[in-house]
Amino acid sequence: MPAPATPVRNPRGAEPQREKEKSFEDLKTLIHARLVEKLDLTRLGDLEGDSLRREIRLVVEHLCDTVDVMLNRAERERLIEEVLDETFGFGPLELLLKDPGVSDIMINGPKKVFVERKGRIERSPVTFRDNAHLLQILDRIVSKMGRRIDETSPMVDARLPDGSRLNAVIPPLALDGPSLSIRRFGSNPLALEDLLRFGAFTPEMVMLLEGAIKARLNMIISGGTGSGKTTLLNTLSSFIPHDQRVITIEDAAELQLQQEHVLRLETRPPNIEGRGQVTATDLVKNALRMRPDRIIIGECRGAETLDMLQAMNTGHEGSLTTIHANTPRDAVSRLETMIMMGGIELPIKALRQQFAGAVDLIIQANRLQGGPRKITHITEVLGLEQETVIMQDIFLFVQDGIDETGRAYGHFEATGVRPSFMDRLESSGVRLPANLFAARSLNGR
Numbered sequence: 001m002p003a004p005a006t007p008v009r010n011p012r013g014a015e016p017q018r019e020k021e022k023s024f025e026d027l028k029t030l031i032h033a034r035l036v037e038k039l040d041l042t043r044l045g046d047l048e049g050d051s052l053r054r055e056i057r058l059v060v061e062h063l064c065d066t067v068d069v070m071l072n073r074a075e076r077e078r079l080i081e082e083v084l085d086e087t088f089g090f091g092p093l094e095l096l097l098k099d100p101g102v103s104d105i106m107i108n109g110p111k112k113v114f115v116e117r118k119g120r121i122e123r124s125p126v127t128f129r130d131n132a133h134l135l136q137i138l139d140r141i142v143s144k145m146g147r148r149i150d151e152t153s154p155m156v157d158a159r160l161p162d163g164s165r166l167n168a169v170i171p172p173l174a175l176d177g178p179s180l181s182i183r184r185f186g187s188n189p190l191a192l193e194d195l196l197r198f199g200a201f202t203p204e205m206v207m208l209l210e211g212a213i214k215a216r217l218n219m220i221i222s223g224g225t226g227s228g229k230t231t232l233l234n235t236l237s238s239f240i241p242h243d244q245r246v247i248t249i250e251d252a253a254e255l256q257l258q259q260e261h262v263l264r265l266e267t268r269p270p271n272i273e274g275r276g277q278v279t280a281t282d283l284v285k286n287a288l289r290m291r292p293d294r295i296i297i298g299e300c301r302g303a304e305t306l307d308m309l310q311a312m313n314t315g316h317e318g319s320l321t322t323i324h325a326n327t328p329r330d331a332v333s334r335l336e337t338m339i340m341m342g343g344i345e346l347p348i349k350a351l352r353q354q355f356a357g358a359v360d361l362i363i364q365a366n367r368l369q370g371g372p373r374k375i376t377h378i379t380e381v382l383g384l385e386q387e388t389v390i391m392q393d394i395f396l397f398v399q400d401g402i403d404e405t406g407r408a409y410g411h412f413e414a415t416g417v418r419p420s421f422m423d424r425l426e427s428s429g430v431r432l433p434a435n436l437f438a439a440r441s442l443n444g445r
Contacts, residue, residue: 057080064076064080090137090141090160091128091136092113092128093137096115096124096126097164099115101117101118102116102117102184103183104121104182105124105180105182105184106121106182107179108176108177109174109176110127110129110133110134111128113126118371119372120370131171131177134178135170135178141160141166144161145252149170150170151172152272154172154173154174155167155168155169155170155173157251159253159254163253163254163256164182164183164184165182165252166180166181166182167180168180183226185254190231190235191238192206192238195231195235198373199374200373200374201374201395202395204412204414205375205378205395205442207436208378208394208419208432209236209239209363211425211430212360212361212421212425213236213240214239214241214425214428215421215427215428215430216294216317217318217360218358218361219320219361219363220321220331220335221236221320221363221365222322222325222327222328222330222331222362222363223322223325223366224326224367225324227365227367227373228367228373229299229322233298233320233322234255234256237255237258237320242259242260243261245261245263246261246262246263246295246296247262247265248262248263248264248296249266249267249280249295249298250264250265250266250298250299251266251267251299251301252266253266254298255296257296265287267279267280279302279304280297280300280302281342283304284311288311292316294316296320297320298321299323300321300323300335301338302341302342303339303341303343303344305335305338305339305342309354309355309358309359312359323335327364327377328362328377328379328391329391331362332389335351336348336355348387349384353384355381355389356383356389357383360381360421361378361379361380362377362381363378364376364377364378368408369407370402370403370408372407372408374410376396377397378393378394379391379393392417393417394414395412395413395414395442396413396415397410397412398410398413411441411442412442412443413441413442414438414439414442415437416438418437
């Protein structure tokens with residue numbers, strides 16, 4: 001009689017770990033459901049902030065004691081924190097939002113969460129229970145911002161309380177479940193010293209940009225997605241004098257200006273009936289009636305581009321905006337294209353005259369291989385010759401190669417060109433060193 005077959009066992013640690021995680025999630029769901037049943041909302045209405053969280057924590061701890069399950073101290077603390085995050089915050093997202101090393105969060109459905117750290121993308125162990133759980137968290141985020149997301153409006157732009165920008169797409173457009181992208185903007189934005197330490201630009205370049213801001217030159221910050229345009233715009237805005245009235249216009253407010261006299265405006269999407277939309281064009285036109293010294297548009301994307309150029313040409317010097325483009329020359333073409341997309345029929349020469357008369361400087365920001373962000377061009381707009389916009393580079397970043405970690409490195413150069421607007425800087429009281437623009441190699445990495 002043959003011996004009975006020995007049962008094949010799962011590799012030690014694999015299945016038990018998955019079962020343990022599943023039971024932990026089930027326990028968390030149970031505790032959360034009992035918490036909702038137990039809460040006395042009328043009594044809690046008088047509490048807020050930390051006091052409310054402390055009260056709820058005591059209730060959760062009591063519920064953990066009543067559940068007949070063995071948890072060690074670390075597991076119990078984790079359970080309590082995650083239940084509190086589900087109740088007050090954004091669930092599993094809270095763990096990533098509290099991590100200062102995470103610059104981007106990318107969610108491709110409930111089980112696939114990726115983050116970016118130091119310019120590199122990696123998969124996160126954080127997951128959501130299912131599509132419904134992820135949708136619940138997403139709805140909690142966008143409803144606080146006065147936005148909505150559902151089958152009739154399956155895409156949304158919003159911002160988190162800390163200023164981070166969120167974009168989400170849900171089924172039926174997203175085939176693998178709700179998809180989110182979160183661009184982190186911490187409560188403490190990067191300062192000038194941080195960007196200098198990271199090698200985004202050099203002190204010589206900062207001296208020119210500071211002088212240009214104070215002399216009220218109009219500037220466009222150009223760059224690709226994730227190149228640091230908004231961070232750079234925030235940094236440059238610190239040079240604006242505090243006695244000037246600044247109006248900002250954005251689709252999802254993310255600028256964090258340090259001035260006291262700032263009026264922030266935000267566009268509004270149409271409601272469920274397709275009414276009530278307020279576009280950037282509407283806000284730019286209205287801003288001109290609000291006595292601004294400077295207008296800052298978070299990003300030019302459409303017909304508001306022409307209104308912005310006209311504002312720069314009609315007494316609102318020192319205005320700034322950003323645009324998606326790969327080079328300063330591409331930025332000119334993109335602006336022309338966006339104006340035409342707005343249905344405005346103007347001859348190319350007239351458009352380029354508007355641009356050449358309005359814009360003084362183009363600052364090109366690029367994200368290089370491996371993650372480093374650099375200002376690769378500071379370019380002056382000289383004017384129009386025939387139908388061609390004449391520009392000249394003042395500072396450049398030259399890439400020298402790729403290091404052993406896969407990160408690009410290089411050096412900055414002064415081209416030797418003295419800007420034609422130096423008289424404007426000097427008449428505004430800005431004095432720059434005589435050798436600032438001498439052709440030479442600057443520090444880089």
